[in-house]
Amino acid sequence: MSKYIVQGQTGDWEVVIGLEVHAQVTSKSKLFSGAATEFGAEPNSQVSLVDAAMPGMLPVPNAECIRQAVRTGMAIEAEIHKWSRFDRKNYFYADLPQGYQISQLYHPIVGEGQLVIDADDKGGIPEDKVIGIERIHVEQDAGKLMHDQHPTMSYVDLNRSGVALMEIVSKPDMTSPAEAGAYVRKLRSILRYVGSCDGNMEEGSMRADVNVSVRKVGDPELGTRTETKNVNSVRFVMQVIEYEANRQVDVLESGGSVDQETRLFDVATGTTRTMRSKEDAHDYRYFPDPDLLPVVLEDDFLTECRASLPELPDAKRARYEGELGLTAYNARELTAEVETFARFETLLGVVAAKIGKPEAKVATQVANWTLSVAPGVVKGLGDEANLANSTPEAQAAILSMQDKGEISGSQAKEIYEIVLKEGGEPEAIADAKGLKQVSDTGAIEAAIDEILANNEDKVEQYKGGKDKLFGFFVGQTMKAMQGKANPGVVNQILKDKLG
Incomplete structure (x- = not known):
């Protein structure tokens, strides 16, 4: 096992980790509109009436986004649900024009699967390990708040609003920062092989919500978890886990309790801080989206998806x-x-x-x-x-x-x-440039004869059992030939002459 153990005054603690990876689906248009998804465009230049939640606008599912999610599920050996449904996740925030996010809670398009992280002695993973994946569901991304454009106001960029995401939810099977890092790297590799996400974490097209809890070693009960949002590099994921594990142990050992909350990672300090209390599913008042029919996948579609997968x-x-x-x-x-x-x-x-x-x-x-x-x-x-x-x-x-x-x-x-x-x-x-090796046996033999004649004492020592002197003769020959002699030819001629 590669468990990360925190040593406390009351005993040893182990960490339990689950990751929710948000991967932007490779598609030229958004999940429910025809607006472009190109990275780096001018703010609010890629926003349709649907993305801006104008009255009367109805979403239309993008078939390519569904296809990419299905192919991703197949790549992690997951169950593909032929029938799935979109739900509304209700919350109010400035970058969410609709006042709800279209997601999938009750009937995701992809069910349970798995991913194998590879053994890495240097990384502290002694053997291959299977990490369970609970589900993959498809959902819209929100917009982006821009706080650095004005001294007293925050601006909203809706270019990302409505962009298709796959949320890939792992089971709490990871027990160290090294395992979590290996999981993200392996998942990113699979997504890029499949072509369902470009994996550019620095551009925000792949980011992770990191769920961390601690418990005493051997305790079967899970501790209260925190969720650190939108972590955008493997190194930062590992830093979050290490910091949170130690912070939670300090809280518990000082007689406090860990709050179930959402936290943010501060890159500059390597620490996390409270963002808000962690909501439960019922807080979002999920219900089926009345504007969207269920997604029904046909066998021919599934066959095409599987046939399109590359060698993984x-x-x-x-x-x-x-x-x-x-x-x-x-x-x-x-x-x-x-x-x-x-x-x-x-x-x-x-x-x-x-x-x-x-x-x-x-x-x-x-x-x-x-x-x-x-x-x-x-x-x-x-x-x-x-x-x-x-x-x-x-x-x-x-x-x-x-x-x-x-x-x-x-x-x-x-x-x-x-x-x-x-x-x-x-x-x-x-x-x-005269950069070819000399394989002319006559020229090499002449150089070797001169070296042996000038080092008769060493020849006798070699024949007397000092085998290491063979390297000396090779070096002298290569030096005489200005490094251009073919080493194989040099070795063979020396062996013949030295008996």
Whole structure:
């Protein structure tokens, strides 16, 4: 287990965590109107009469938003409800023109599912763990209050009003900040694989409400929970949990009681503060929305949704390990982000074709290049790197020369640097800059003969059992050849001459 334990004066406390993740559905228009959903538009420039709650305006469900919610449910192995219904959640706030939010309380479109978070020794998660998902329901987003536009007034931007959200509600199965962080990362990865949400937490298209409670270790009863709203990064989710767990333990151990309340996270201080008392469902006077018919899903629609799903992270990782022979670490890193596996798979196909080997034979080389070598060169160049020059064909040419033994690993990096800064064909760069390895056995043998002749004492020591001196001879040979000798050829000739 990876429980987060808070040590108090009266004993040890454990934390119980549940997350409500709000993910903006990938759609060009809103849930019940044709208004655009593009991020960063001028305030109130993407507001229809429906979004502004003008009298007589009726909502019309966006079929694409329903489809994306269903596909997301299928990706987490959840129950899909063929019959679901929209409800009105009644509350009054300046950014909610209708005076209610259209949501789903009693009959959500997606029922129970699950998500597996991956073991991470560095993160404190010793083994894979299944996190239950209670439901996914579809609802409207509210607008946005802007408090920094005027010294005495707050302005309202309704561009987000009516944008479709999936609220993905976990069960209280997480027991540490590390598990919660892994859950959000894995969920974000799945949403981006499916294409149902872009996962841009910094833009607000994915954010989490963090529910935290504490109880004495071994106590079966759940404590009173707090809910910290609209946390927009994995790091902040983990900070909220750590702060809230310790704060609640301090309250309880000082003889107080934890209030069931909604809190806000202060990024600057890393603390939470009270926002309002936490309402229960009956406080919102939920009732079926009279303007909307129930949503009824047909079998053909469900079949199309399932057929449209891509290979998901866990299945892709298993294939990378089983079919391509990659290490568990490389497979996990390559499948964590959509962009990473896309770059890897594209480059893998080009390299295999250029070298003329099966993908499994070059997969490790391409994986190391994708995860370590290429990013390291790009980072080292900074603004000098022109990524437009980094085509799969250019990278494949470098890896092909390395596979043939024509260039070394350091030469591959040097050639890639030149490609990124100046462009050009890697083979021509290698020839023009003298960056190819020497595999001429005559030249290498001559250098080795001279080194052995000048180090007769060390030759005798090597033959007498000092095997580590072999590295000395290799180093001296590479130095004599200015680092351009093929290491494989050097090793073989030395072994032959030293017996």
